[in-house]
Amino acid sequence: MKIEGTFVDDDSLVVAEGVGRVFHGRRRDIEALRDVDLRVGRGEFVSLLGPSGCGKSTLLRIIGGLVPYDSGRVLVHGTSPATARAAKMFGLVPQSPALMPWKTVTDNVRFLSALHRGRSQYPPLSSTEVDELLDAVGLSAFVNAYPHELSGGMQQRVSLVRGFALGAPILLMDEPFAALDEITRSDMRYLLLQLWNRTKATVLFVTHSVTEAAILSDRVMVMAPRPGRIAAARTVELPRPRTVELEDDPRFFEVVRQLRADLREFHAPPIEPR
Amino acid sequence: MSRRILWWLAPIFGVVGFLTLWEVLVVVFDVRPFIIPRPTKIVASIGDDPSFYWRHARATIWEAAVGFLIAFVVGLATAAVLAHVRFVERAVSPLLIILQVTPIIAYAPAIVLWVGFGFKPIVVITAIACYVPFVINATIGFRSVDPTLIELARSVDASKIEVFRRLRLPSALPSVFSAARIAVGLALIGAVLGEWFGGSKVGLGNAVKTAQGQGLTLQLWSSIFVLALIGGIAIILIGVVERLVLHWHSSQRDLE
Numbered sequence: 001m002k003i004e005g006t007f008v009d010d011d012s013l014v015v016a017e018g019v020g021r022v023f024h025g026r027r028r029d030i031e032a033l034r035d036v037d038l039r040v041g042r043g044e045f046v047s048l049l050g051p052s053g054c055g056k057s058t059l060l061r062i063i064g065g066l067v068p069y070d071s072g073r074v075l076v077h078g079t080s081p082a083t084a085r086a087a088k089m090f091g092l093v094p095q096s097p098a099l100m101p102w103k104t105v106t107d108n109v110r111f112l113s114a115l116h117r118g119r120s121q122y123p124p125l126s127s128t129e130v131d132e133l134l135d136a137v138g139l140s141a142f143v144n145a146y147p148h149e150l151s152g153g154m155q156q157r158v159s160l161v162r163g164f165a166l167g168a169p170i171l172l173m174d175e176p177f178a179a180l181d182e183i184t185r186s187d188m189r190y191l192l193l194q195l196w197n198r199t200k201a202t203v204l205f206v207t208h209s210v211t212e213a214a215i216l217s218d219r220v221m222v223m224a225p226r227p228g229r230i231a232a233a234r235t236v237e238l239p240r241p242r243t244v245e246l247e248d249d250p251r252f253f254e255v256v257r258q259l260r261a262d263l264r265e266f267h268a269p270p271i272e273p274r
Numbered sequence: 275m276s277r278r279i280l281w282w283l284a285p286i287f288g289v290v291g292f293l294t295l296w297e298v299l300v301v302v303f304d305v306r307p308f309i310i311p312r313p314t315k316i317v318a319s320i321g322d323d324p325s326f327y328w329r330h331a332r333a334t335i336w337e338a339a340v341g342f343l344i345a346f347v348v349g350l351a352t353a354a355v356l357a358h359v360r361f362v363e364r365a366v367s368p369l370l371i372i373l374q375v376t377p378i379i380a381y382a383p384a385i386v387l388w389v390g391f392g393f394k395p396i397v398v399i400t401a402i403a404c405y406v407p408f409v410i411n412a413t414i415g416f417r418s419v420d421p422t423l424i425e426l427a428r429s430v431d432a433s434k435i436e437v438f439r440r441l442r443l444p445s446a447l448p449s450v451f452s453a454a455r456i457a458v459g460l461a462l463i464g465a466v467l468g469e470w471f472g473g474s475k476v477g478l479g480n481a482v483k484t485a486q487g488q489g490l491t492l493q494l495w496s497s498i499f500v501l502a503l504i505g506g507i508a509i510i511l512i513g514v515v516e517r518l519v520l521h522w523h524s525s526q527r528d529l530e
Contacts, residue, residue, distance in 0.1 A: 064429060085431050092429040098422035102444045102522045115432040115440070146522050166430070 013170060013202050014040040014063055018072035021058055021228075031227035032058045036072070038221060038230065040202060042169075047205045047213040047220045049259065055228020056206045057174055063204065064090045064172045076170070084170075087121055088112075091201070093163040093173040097155035099147040105158050106143045109134065112166040124167040125199075133161045133198070137191050153184040157191065164195050171196075173205045177212065186244070189215050193242060210263065214255045215242060222259060224266035231266035234258060308491045316495045326481075327500050333477040335504060337393065337468065338461040341400020345457060348401070349408025350450070356409065357416035357442065358434070374406040378464065382471045396468030396477075403464035404457035411453035415446025448523050451516045458508045462501055 016038040023030045033055040040046050048056040061067035063074060065081030076084035084090065091112065099108045113124030125133070134140050137157040147155055156176060163171050176192075177185045189212060196203060207213050213220045217236050224231040236255050238246060246252050293313045299305070300312045307315065320327050356363040378399060385402075386395045419441045427437050469479030478497045485494035520526050 066425065066428060085429065088430045090429050092426055094422045094426065096420075096422050098420050098426060100423065100441070100444070102447075111440075112426065112430050115427055115436055116430050148522060148524070172429070 011042050012039040013042045013044075013077055014038065014204070015075040016059075016063065016072065017074075019059070019062060019069050019074060020071035021055070021062065021067070021069045033062075033069070034227035034229050036228075036230055038063075040204060043200050043202055045196065045203045045205065045216055045218045047207055047217040048223055049207055049210065049213040049220050050223030050228075050231075050263070051208060051225060053228070054223040054225040056223050058228065059223075060172050060174055060204060060206050064092065088116060088166065089122065089168050089170055091163040091166040091168040091171045093159055093171065093176045095175045095178055097147070097152075097159040099155055099158055101147050104144050104146060105134070105139060105150070106130075108147065108158055109162045109165050112162055122167050122169060125165045130161070130165045133164055133195060136194055136198070137161060153180055153188065156180060156184075156188065160188075160192060160195060164199055164201070167199075169202060171201045171203045173203060175206050175208065178208070185209075185212075190242075190244060192216065197241065210256055210259045211247075214238075214252060214259060215247070220259060222262040222266070232262040234262070308489070311492055311495055315492065316499050319492045320496045320499065327478075327496060330476060330478045330481045330497070331500050331504060333474075334462070334465050334469070334479065334501070337396045337477065338400055338465040338504075341397045341464055342404050342457055342461040344397065344401040345404035345408055345461075346454070349405050349453075350412050352409045353412030353416055353446075354438065354442075356413045363413065370406050370409060373402070378403045379467055382467050386471050386473075391473045393474075395472040396465055396474065399468040399471075400461050400464030403460040403467075407453045407456045407460070408450070411449040411456075412446050415449035416442040418449065419445040448520060448525060451512065451520065454512050455509060458505055458512065462505050466501065 016036055019033055019036040019038075020031070021033040023032050036055075036059060038046075038059070048059060050056050058067060062069045063076065063081055065076075065083075065085035074081050077089060079087075100111065103111070109130055110124075131140070131143075134143060137160065139154065139157055139161070142150060142154065147158070150158070156179075160176065163173070177188050180188060193216065203216075205213075205216060207216075214236060220234045220236060221230045222232040222234065223229065234255075238249075238251060238255065297312050297314060300310060352366075356366060382395075382399050385398050389395045389398055416438075419437075423441055424437060427441060432440075465477065466479035466482065468474070469477040470483055474480045478501050481497040482494055485491070485497060517526055
């Protein structure tokens with residue numbers, strides 16, 4: 001584990017430099033992000049870790065071209081986020097599964113690739129590949145089921161596969177497991193790594209779980225609130241493929257300890273301890 | 275098993291029970307037929323001359339259906355605009371409310387004055403009567419899409435038309451169905467009213483009007499029964515279609 005120096009890599013798929021964003025509230029302005037620098041290399045798995053209100057979701061949405069930014073610049077594959085979005089470069093996996101209740105699992109998985117068809121330079125996965133992904137997450141018996149027939153964990157697996165099925169080079173994941181119970185969550189992390197292994201997509205993963213960030217990431221950006229900023233960047237030097245046994249490894253404990261220390265350092269508790 | 279059968283028969287118990295009570299009360303208190311006839315008499319009188327009631331019912335059903343469908347199409351088109359442009363919605367909503375709270379019976383004669391007698395005013399009155407519930411419910415429905423689904427669509431730069439067709443339209447179906455249930459009753463009111471004011475020679479509204487004029491209590495009540503039957507069947511049909519179309523919606527899963 002080492003502290004990042006200036007990360008210089010011409011192969012960066014996502015480049016953010018000095019990005020700032022202010023939300024103008026009714027009473028006062030909120031500085032959601034200040035002077036954020038971020039580079040994500042091709043095929044990298046990068047997590048944005050931080051407490052709520054640190055701007056991690058906003059940063060994800062700025063990179064995805066869903067939210068505008070006020071200062072700095074963002075380049076995705078050398079173009080603006082809006083252009084990248086129009087070229088269908090992003091596979092979004094939101095916090096809630098957000099499946100269409102009137103469509104079957106197969107049709108839901110195909111939702112993103114069916115929209116804005118023909119505009120993408122990145123072909124969606126073939127139906128055989130999609131079936132393989134559904135099989136990998138244990139849903140092959142449910143392809144014709146409707147969302148209301150599935151458990152919350154199964155719905156979130158559909159949502160994951162939907163993100164991958166688009167075939168986009170960049171996956172944006174916004175706390176996709178936050179609403180799941182701890183046991184399901186733990187399974188989902190390794191399922192995600194399996195899918196990621198197959199597709200080799202670049203992943204930006206927002207989370208407030210230290211363990212999750214440690215298990216999944218190549219690098220972790222520790223974020224702090226008021227104003228939202230990147231407080232520390234850590235490389236997770238744990239071997240891949242990562243399995244559940246890793247969670248008992250001292251090296252894993254060390255990563256978790258370091259990330260916790262980073263979070264504590266930059267996150268002032270709202271109430272001073274007595 | 276038997277609980278299930280009882281569950282399904284419950285509505286029939288309700289209707290038959292009500293009619294039996296009516297029958298018994300009329301007999302016990304010896305109410306004279308020109309005030310209120312016994313249900314059995316009413317049903318028998320329909321059976322005596324079914325072609326008479328069928329001829330009138332057919333006309334009324336046709337008028338109500340055409341008016342209902344016009345309201346459905348125009349109402350959904352209006353709602354599609356209102357759901358997208360908040361300003362227009364705000365500007366138009368007082369007009370919709372005025373249209374809804376003003377009794378249709380008050381401006382029915384004015385409509386006859388504009389479009390003349392016959393089939394046309396009946397359909398126009400029916401369509402106006404059904405229009406507002408379709409607009410209001412469909413507007414709410416078009417807006418009821420899960421915001422995360424909208425964001426997902428935005429994340430691949432989907433067009434407004436795609437979002438409308440793939441997300442807003444299906445999301446609006448449950449509220450459009452509840453509008454349709456409300457509109458069934460309004461369509462029958464519109465059709466009967468239109469026949470009444472439009473100088474129609476046929477239709478159940480016309481049968482009610484002549485029965486009133488000539489003091490034919492039994493014909494009056496038979497027409498009422500046929501109208502109730504038409505409305506009931508229409509609601510059942512809508513329910514059947516709803517179950518098929520909205521099998522995915524939670525409203526269809528509350529039984530058992």
